[in-house]
Amino acid sequence: MSTASEQARLRRERRLNKIKQGGASRINQILGQNSDDSQSDVRATASEEAVHSETATPVTPMSSGFMEKRDDTFNADQVEYLPSQDYHNLESSPFKLQCDSPYNVPPENMFNQNPDFANFFQAMLQSAKEGSDTNFQGENEQIPQATAPLKNLVEKYAHLLAISIVVIVCYFKHLPLLPWTFTVEACLFSIQFVLDRNNGPSYSLLASLASQLPPPYGAMIRHTTSYVPYFTQLITDACMTIFALGLCCYFYPSLVY
Amino acid sequence: MMDLIISTILLSLFIHFFDKFAKKRTIDGAYRIYVSVSNNKDLKKNKEILEQLLTVKKELNATSSQDQFAKWARLNRKYEQLSQEWEKQSANVKIFQDTFKRVLSLFLWILTRGFRFYIQFKESKTPVFFLPAFLLPSWALWVLSLPRSIYGSVSLTVWNFAVQKTISGIF
Numbered sequence: 001m002s003t004a005s006e007q008a009r010l011r012r013e014r015r016l017n018k019i020k021q022g023g024a025s026r027i028n029q030i031l032g033q034n035s036d037d038s039q040s041d042v043r044a045t046a047s048e049e050a051v052h053s054e055t056a057t058p059v060t061p062m063s064s065g066f067m068e069k070r071d072d073t074f075n076a077d078q079v080e081y082l083p084s085q086d087y088h089n090l091e092s093s094p095f096k097l098q099c100d101s102p103y104n105v106p107p108e109n110m111f112n113q114n115p116d117f118a119n120f121f122q123a124m125l126q127s128a129k130e131g132s133d134t135n136f137q138g139e140n141e142q143i144p145q146a147t148a149p150l151k152n153l154v155e156k157y158a159h160l161l162a163i164s165i166v167v168i169v170c171y172f173k174h175l176p177l178l179p180w181t182f183t184v185e186a187c188l189f190s191i192q193f194v195l196d197r198n199n200g201p202s203y204s205l206l207a208s209l210a211s212q213l214p215p216p217y218g219a220m221i222r223h224t225t226s227y228v229p230y231f232t233q234l235i236t237d238a239c240m241t242i243f244a245l246g247l248c249c250y251f252y253p254s255l256v257y
Numbered sequence: 258m259m260d261l262i263i264s265t266i267l268l269s270l271f272i273h274f275f276d277k278f279a280k281k282r283t284i285d286g287a288y289r290i291y292v293s294v295s296n297n298k299d300l301k302k303n304k305e306i307l308e309q310l311l312t313v314k315k316e317l318n319a320t321s322s323q324d325q326f327a328k329w330a331r332l333n334r335k336y337e338q339l340s341q342e343w344e345k346q347s348a349n350v351k352i353f354q355d356t357f358k359r360v361l362s363l364f365l366w367i368l369t370r371g372f373r374f375y376i377q378f379k380e381s382k383t384p385v386f387f388l389p390a391f392l393l394p395s396w397a398l399w400v401l402s403l404p405r406s407i408y409g410s411v412s413l414t415v416w417n418f419a420v421q422k423t424i425s426g427i428f
Binding site for chain 2: 039156160170171174175176177178235236239240242243245246247249250253
C-alpha cells in the first residue's frame with residue numbers, strides 16, 4: 001500500500017512539474033527573456049520540487065480506489081488549523097495564491113518589462129482606431145451626397161429605357177400601346193414610390209409657402225407637392241412615348257401605310 | 258413630311274445646347290465687342306481708368322516697400338485713388354452692363370423660340386407622321402392631332418413639345 005501511494009504522489013508531482021515548465025517557457029517566449037533567465041527558472045523549479053518533497057505529509061492507508069480519487073482533489077484534512085493564527089489576513093493565509101513565481105507574473109508587468117512590446121501594442125490599437133474612424137466618417141460623408149443624384153439618374157433613365165422598349169415592342173408586334181404603357185408605368189411608379197418613401201420633403205416655393213400657413217392648409221399643400229415629381233415624370237414619359245413613336249415611324253414607315 | 262421629324266429634333270438640340278453652353282459666352286463676347294467699338298463716354302472713361310489701375314498695380318508689385326519706400330508710397334496712394342474712382346465709375350457702368358446683357362438675352366430668346374414658334378405656326382396643319390390604328394385608341398389619336406392636324410397623325414405642336422421634353426430629360 002505504501003508503494004502505491006508513493007507512486008501516486010510521484011505521478012502527481014511529475015504532472016505539476018510539467019505544467020509549471022510549460023507555463024514558464026510560454027511566458028519566457030512572450031517576454032523575450034534570454035537563456036540566463038531560462039536557467040534561473042530551471043533552478044527555481046528544482047528548488048520548488050525539493051521544498052515540496054520535504055513538506056509532503058504521509059497519507060493514511062486506504063483502499064486503492066478511494067486513494068486514487070482522493071489524491072486528485074484538495075484534502076482539507078492536510079491543513080493544520082492553529083488557534084493563534086489569524087486566518088482573515090490574506091498575507092498569512094495558507095490559501096494565498098502564489099504571486100512570486102515567474103510563470104505567474106501578472107499581465108501588467110508585461111509592458112513594463114518589455115517596452116518594445118508595449119509600443120507595438122499601442123501602435124496596433126492606434127491604427128485600428130484610426131481605421132475605424134476613417135471608415136465611419138467616409139461612409140457618413142459620401143453616401144448622402146452620392147446616392148441622391150445617382151438615384152435620380154437611375155430612376156430617370158430607367159423610365160426612359162422602359163418606355164422605349166415598350167414602344168418598340170408594341171410597334172413591331174402590333175400590340176396595343178396604351179395598356180402596356182400603363183402597366184409598365186404602374187410598376188415603375190410603385191417601385192419609385194417605395195424607394196422614395198424615406199426621402200425628406202422637396203424644397204420648392206410651394207413647400208416654403210406651406211411652412212408659413214396654418215396646419216390644415218400647410219399640410220394640404222405639402223401633401224400635394226409631394227406628388228409633383230411623379231406628375232412631371234408622367235408627362236416626360238408620355239413625351240418620350242411620342243418621341244419613340246416618331247423615330248419608329250421615321251425609320252420603319254412601312255408599318256404605317 | 259418626314260423631314261420635319263429630323264429638322265425639329267436638330268433644332269431642339271441646337272437650342273438646348275446653345276442655352277446650356279454658348280448663350281452666356283455669346284452675351285459676354287458681344288458686350289466686350291460693344292465696349293471696344295462704342296463711343297459712350299462712361300464706358301471709355303471706365304476702360305481708361307481700369308487700364309491705368311492695372312498699370313499702377315503692376316508697377317506697385319515690382320517696387321519694394323523697404324528699398325524704395327518713397328516711390329512705393331506714391332504708387333500706393335495713386336492706386337488707392339484710382340481704385341476709389343474706378344469703383345464709383347463702375348457703379349454706373351454696371352447698371353448699363355446688366356441692362357445690355359438682359360436685352361441681348363431677351364433678343365436671343367426671341368430669336369430661338371420665335372423661330373421655332375414661327376415654324377410651328379406656319380406648319381400647324383401639316384402632320385409630322387401618321388400612327389398605325391392598332392397602337393392607340395381613337396381619343397388618343399384625336400388628342401395627338403391637336404390643334405389643326407389630320408386625325409390619326411401627330412401635329413407639329415405636339416411633336417415639338419415631346420421633343421423638347423425628351424431632350425431636356427435625357428441631357
